[in-house]
Amino acid sequence: MKEGNVLFSEERIKRRVRELAVEITRDYAGKPLTVVAVLKGSVRFLHDLLDCLGEHLTVELIEASSYGDRTNSSGSVLIRSYGQLRVSGRDVLVVDDIADTGLTLQSVVSEIETRGARSVRTCVLLDKPSRRRVPLEPDYRGFTIGDVFVVGYGLDYAGRFRDLPYIALLRPTEKAR
């Protein structure tokens, strides 16, 4: 990955994640919180967020995948939970890497509401509002970006780049490599 492709450095991401954690901690004011993380893209974000969020937390993991190709969601989202998804009666914060069309978060929120959560909010590291296909507004967002494809810090392209500690633009010519 070329240096010129870096959109958000590791330091900038860490700083922003700490700010988000401060906001979340203030809003929930010591209430027990259930974090539902959407794998796999959120794994690094979740790790850094948990480092700053402190106590009174339980964590549930789910995997969501949309049918369709890499850049166009078909609108149908498959949700798989790891073990029981214990959200009934709880205040839930859904953590995901990015809100793109919004379809994944919309499906996850609706599933959690159906399972009887007391409240559901969403937290994404990145937001691409120009791509939205459903009226979804994340409650907490790290950075807003345009209609670009990004990788790193948990986000992958065909399984690559997930390990990068920063977020970089993936240009069309680099997709072919």
Ligand code: XMP
């Ligand atoms: P939506 O909001 O469209 O997002 O349901 C579904 C998932 O698409 C992935 N996504 C990306 N992955 N770079 C990536 O590596 C991107 O720029 C990008 N945009 C969307 C992501 O996994 C998200 O959860």
